[in-house]
Amino acid sequence: MSRNYNLGYVVGITLVATLGGLLFGYDTAVISGAENGLQAFFIQAADFNYTNLLHGITSSSALIGCVMGGFASGIFANRWGRRNSLRFASVLFFLSALGSYHPEFLFFEPGVPSFNLWIAFNLYRVLGGIGVGLASAIVPMYIAEIAPSKIRGTLVSCNQFAIIFGMLVVYFVNFFIKGDHQSIEIVTATVNGVETQTLAGIVDAWTYQTGWRLMFGSEAYVAAVFGILLFLVPKTPRYLVLIGKYEQALTVLTKVNGTSKAQEILAEIKATAKEKKEKLFAYGALVVVIGILLSVFQQAIGINAVLYYAPRIFKSAGAEGGGMFQTVIMGVVNVVFTLIAIATVDKFGRKPLLIIGSIGMALGAFAVAASDTFGITGLFPVVSVIVYAAFFMMSWGPICWVLISEIFPNTIRGQAVAIAVAFQWIFNFLVSSTFPALWEFSPMIAYGIYGVMCVLAALFVWKMVPETKGKTLEEMAKLWRK
Numbered sequence: 001m002s003r004n005y006n007l008g009y010v011v012g013i014t015l016v017a018t019l020g021g022l023l024f025g026y027d028t029a030v031i032s033g034a035e036n037g038l039q040a041f042f043i044q045a046a047d048f049n050y051t052n053l054l055h056g057i058t059s060s061s062a063l064i065g066c067v068m069g070g071f072a073s074g075i076f077a078n079r080w081g082r083r084n085s086l087r088f089a090s091v092l093f094f095l096s097a098l099g100s101y102h103p104e105f106l107f108f109e110p111g112v113p114s115f116n117l118w119i120a121f122n123l124y125r126v127l128g129g130i131g132v133g134l135a136s137a138i139v140p141m142y143i144a145e146i147a148p149s150k151i152r153g154t155l156v157s158c159n160q161f162a163i164i165f166g167m168l169v170v171y172f173v174n175f176f177i178k179g180d181h182q183s184i185e186i187v188t189a190t191v192n193g194v195e196t197q198t199l200a201g202i203v204d205a206w207t208y209q210t211g212w213r214l215m216f217g218s219e220a221y222v223a224a225v226f227g228i229l230l231f232l233v234p235k236t237p238r239y240l241v242l243i244g245k246y247e248q249a250l251t252v253l254t255k256v257n258g259t260s261k262a263q264e265i266l267a268e269i270k271a272t273a274k275e276k277k278e279k280l281f282a283y284g285a286l287v288v289v290i291g292i293l294l295s296v297f298q299q300a301i302g303i304n305a306v307l308y309y310a311p312r313i314f315k316s317a318g319a320e321g322g323g324m325f326q327t328v329i330m331g332v333v334n335v336v337f338t339l340i341a342i343a344t345v346d347k348f349g350r351k352p353l354l355i356i357g358s359i360g361m362a363l364g365a366f367a368v369a370a371s372d373t374f375g376i377t378g379l380f381p382v383v384s385v386i387v388y389a390a391f392f393m394m395s396w397g398p399i400c401w402v403l404i405s406e407i408f409p410n411t412i413r414g415q416a417v418a419i420a421v422a423f424q425w426i427f428n429f430l431v432s433s434t435f436p437a438l439w440e441f442s443p444m445i446a447y448g449i450y451g452v453m454c455v456l457a458a459l460f461v462w463k464m465v466p467e468t469k470g471k472t473l474e475e476m477a478k479l480w481r482k
Contacts, residue, residue, distance in 0.1 A: 005148040005150075005151075005256055005257050005258070005261075006255060006256055006257075006258070007151075009255055009256060010146065010147060010148065010151070010155065010256055011155075012233075013143075013146055013233045013234070014143055014146075014147070014155045014158055015158075016226075016229045016230065016232065016233050017086070017139050017142050017143050017146075017159070017233070018139065018143075018158050018159050018161075018162035019162070019222070019225065019226040019229065020086055020089060020090075020135035020138070020139040020159075020162075020226060021135065021136075021139050021158075021159040021160070021161075021162030021163045021166065022162040022163070022165060022166035022169070022222065023089075023090075023093050023131070023132070023135060023166060023219070023222055023223060023226060024132050024135050024136055024139075024162075024163050024166060025162065025163040025164060025165065025166025025167040025169075025170070026166040026167070026169060026170045026219055026222060027062065027093065027096070027128050027129070027131070027132050027219060028062065028066075028132060028167070029166070029167040029170045029171065030170045030174070030215055030216060030218075030219060031059050031062070032170075032171070032174070033170070033171070033173075033174025033175070033177075033178065033215050034174070034211070034212035034215040034216060035055070035058075035059050035212075036183050036184055036186075036207070036212075037184065037207040037208045037211045037212035038055075038058065038208075038212045039055050039058075039184075039186060039197075040184040040186060040199055040203070040207065040208035041113055041208040041209070041212065042054075042055075042058070042113050042118055043186065043197040043198070043199070044113050044199075044208075045113035045114050045115065045117075045118070046114075047114050047115050048114075048115040048118070049194070049195070049196065050113075050118070050197065051195045051197070052188060052195065052197070054118070057122070058118070058121070058122060058125075060429070060432070060433065061122040061125045061126055061129070062125045062126065062128055062129035062132065063129060063425060063428065063429045063432075064126050064129060065125070065126035065127060065128060065129020065130040065131075065132065065133060066129040066130070066132045066133040066136070066425040066428070067129075067133065067422055067425045067426055067429070068126070068129070068130050068133060069089075069129060069130035069131065069132060069133020069134040069135075069136075069137075070133040070134075070136065070137055070418060070421040070422035070423075070424065070425045071133075071418055071419075071422040072130070072133070072134070072418070073085070073133060073134050073136075073137035073138055073414075073417065073418040073421060074137075074414040074415035074416070074417060074418025074419070075414075075415075075418070076088065076134060076138070077137070077138055077141060077239075077413075077414040077417070077418070078242075078414040078415065081235050081236075081239045081243075082138055082141055082142040082145065082235065082236050082239055083142065083230060083233060083234070083235045083236070084235075085134060085138050086134070086135065086138055086139065086142065086226075086230055087227060087230050087231075088134070089130075089131040089134040089135045089138070090131070090223050090224075090226045090227035090230060091131075091223075091227060092127055092128060092130055092131030092134070093128055093131040093219060093220075093222075093223035093226070094220050094223040094224055094227065095124070095127060096124050096125065096127040096128025096129075096131065096219075097128070097216055097217055097218070097219035097220035097223055098217065098220055099120075099121075099123075099124030099127065100121060100124045100125060100128070100213075100216035100217070101213045101214070101216050101217030101220070102213065102217075103117055103120045103121040103124055104117060104120075107120070108120065111209060128219075133421065133422075133425060136421055136424070136425075137417050137418055137420075137421035138417075139159050140156050140159055140401045140402070140404065140405035140417075141405050141413065141414070141417055142236055143155050143156050143158075143159060143405070144156050144402075144405035144406050145236035145237065145238040145239065146234075146236050146237070146252075146256065148256065148257060149470060149471060149472045150346065150470065151346060152346070152402075152406060153345035153346040153350065153399075153402050153406075153469065154342055154343075154345055154346050156398075156401060156402040156405050156406070157338075157341055157342040157345050157398035157399070157401075157402055158342060159398070159401060160338055160341070160393075160397050160398030160401055161335070161338045161339065161342060161398070164331075164334055164335055164338055164393070164397075165335065167331070168331055168335065170215075170218075170219075171331070173215070173218050174215050177211060177214045177215055177218070178207075178211060181204050181206050181207050181211060182204040182207065183207065184199060184200075184203055184204065184207050184208060185199070185200040186198070186199060186200065187199075187200045234251075234252045234255075235248070235252070236252070237249040237250075237252045237253045237256075237265075237266070237269065238269055238410050238413075240252065241266070241269045241270055242410070242411075246266065246270070249266060249269070250262055250263070250266050253265050253266055265472070265474075268472060268474040269410065269474060271474065279412075280412055280415055280416060280419075283409055283412065283477070283480035283481065284480065286480075287407065287408060287409075287412075287416070287480045288408075288412075288416055288419065288420075290407065290464055290465060291403075291404055291407060291408060291416055291417070291419070291420040292419060292420050292423050293460060293464075294400050294403055294404060294407075294420065294465070295400065295404065295420045295421065295423045295424035295427070296423055296424070296427050297396070297400075297453065297456070297457040297460060298396045298397075298400040298424060299424055299427035299428045299430075299431050300427055300431065300450075300453045300457075301358070301361055301365075301392070301396065301450055301453045301454045301457055302365070302431055302435070302446075302447070302449070302450030302453065303389065303392045303396070303397070304428055304431050304432045304435075305431055305432065305435035305439075305446070305450070306330075306385060306388060306389050313385055313439075314326040314382055314385065316443070317371070317377055317378070317381040317382050317385070318377030318378045318381075318382075326382055326386075329386065330385070330386050330389055333386055333389070333390050333393075334389055334390065334393045335393075336390075337390040337391070337393040337394040338393045338394065338397060338398060340394045341353060341393065341394040341395065341397070341398045341399060342398065344394075345398070345399060345402060345469075346469060346470075349467050349469040350399050350402060350403055350465070350467060350468055350469060351461055351462070351465060351467050353394065353395045353399050354395050354396060354399050354400075354457075354458075354461045354465070355458050355461050355462055356391075356394075356395060357391045357392060357394055357395020357396055357399075358391075358395065358396070358454045358455070358457045358458035358461065359391075359454070359458055360387065360388075360390075360391030360395075361388050361391045361392055361395075361396075361450075361451075361454040362451045362454035362455050362458070363387070364384050364385065364386075364387040364388025364389075364391060365384075365388055365447045365448075365450045365451035365454060366447070366448070366451040367380070367381070367384035367387075367388075368381055368384045368385055368388065368443065368447040369443070369444045369445075369446075369447040369448045369451060370444075371384065372442070372443040372444040372447070373444045396457070402468075403465065403468065404417055404420050404421070405417065406468050406471075406476065407466070407468060407476060408476065409476045409477040409480060410474065410476075410477065411477070466479060
């Protein structure tokens with residue numbers, strides 16, 4: 001089949017944009033290696049008692065920024081454009097990395113933990129979270145608005161691969177930074193109703209003085225490269241038309257699609273962009289509700305309960321070695337199944353992959369629940385968890401981002417994507433924060449709930465989500481006008 005687009009140019013632009021996805025994965029996963037040393041550092045503070053609750057806030061404070069960035073992404077995307085918003089996100093990533101590396105900068109004595117320093121550190125993490133929230137919404141939007149319709153699903157799916165790859169990269173970076181240095185054992189005790197934490201045994205001072213700083217600081221290199229490369233890519237033609245710069249839009253479209261096709265696409269974009277100031281519900285509430293529910297179901301099916309707590313889950317299932325080896329195996333499987341989604345999304349369509357993935361996840365979740373009910377340990381529950389995660393990676397992981405980036409008409413895309421992504425981060429926080437308590441109460445109930453949500457997700461996609469494979473972004477307006 002002949003190709004009427006410049007594949008090399010489009011792929012180059014996509015690779016630059018997906019560095020935002022890589023930073024998304026990097027920033028959210030870096031805490032996994034740094035939290036032990038960070039906790040050991042702050043429990044030595046003289047002016048406040050650093051409890052497990054405060055450490056939980058420290059470990060998840062970036063999610064607060066993610067929600068903020070998600071909500072603000074529509075404003076930035078519409079006022080600054082997609083590319084400039086990503087440049088701003090790269091600056092936030094860079095400043096957050098340096099600030100988390102050395103939160104004492106200017107205002108505090110180096111190496112001395114205190115309550116004010118704890119606040120400063122978390123503010124830097126929130127700053128990085130805002131960058132994650134912006135990138136999570138705008139990177140798929142940017143790629144979708146640049147990519148030819150025939151390969152749009154494949155290219156947007158590459159962002160999910162970049163997110164997973166970013167997580168793997170930071171796991172290895174943390175591993176090499178840590179080297180032969182030892183983790184620190186922390187003992188928690190409650191005396192007269194007051195929780196206290198102390199360092200146990202022989203303590204490797206490097207771990208709490210230096211190690212966690214290097215892990216956070218390593219992100220600055222990737223953020224700097226991302227920011228620099230963004231000066232080499234164009235603004236999206238859809239945004240250029242929305243602000244009336246038709247000649248610039250035609251130039252970008254010509255580089256991507258060739259001269260004759262570019263004129264045709266420009267005419268289609270201009271036909272929909274004339275209603276530039278449309279309100280959010282100009283196409284009815286249904287399109288916005290479907291976008292929100294896609295985000296809600298992506299998190300409500302419980303994937304982050306697996307990704308964030310995998311070692312604990314595998315260890316309780318009877319896995320040897322504390323579950324770390326099985327977690328690595330799951331990570332490799334996740335990458336492979338994400339590649340399957342990238343290879344098939346523009347062949348099979350969005351809906352079939354989502355429905356198949358939902359069913360596969362439901363089977364995996366119910367198998368884990370059954371293992372707990374009947375006391376089954378060993379290979380069966382471990383494989384069930386890996387199957388559960390694998391089916392997510394070939395469906396809801398990448399395909400949800402594809403649909404969110406393309407399902408909304410041009411004139412409401414910025415604000416609609418912002419709302420959908422904000423809901424995604426809110427439910428991310430709800431699922432990940434409630435899982436430990438649910439798991440402690442009953443693994444069967446936890447995974448039973450996730451299995452039911454997977455079934456409901458399949459029914460939702462079957463009944464309500466339109467197929468967007470092969471459609472131009474301009475055809476979305478016609479679809480929802482019906």
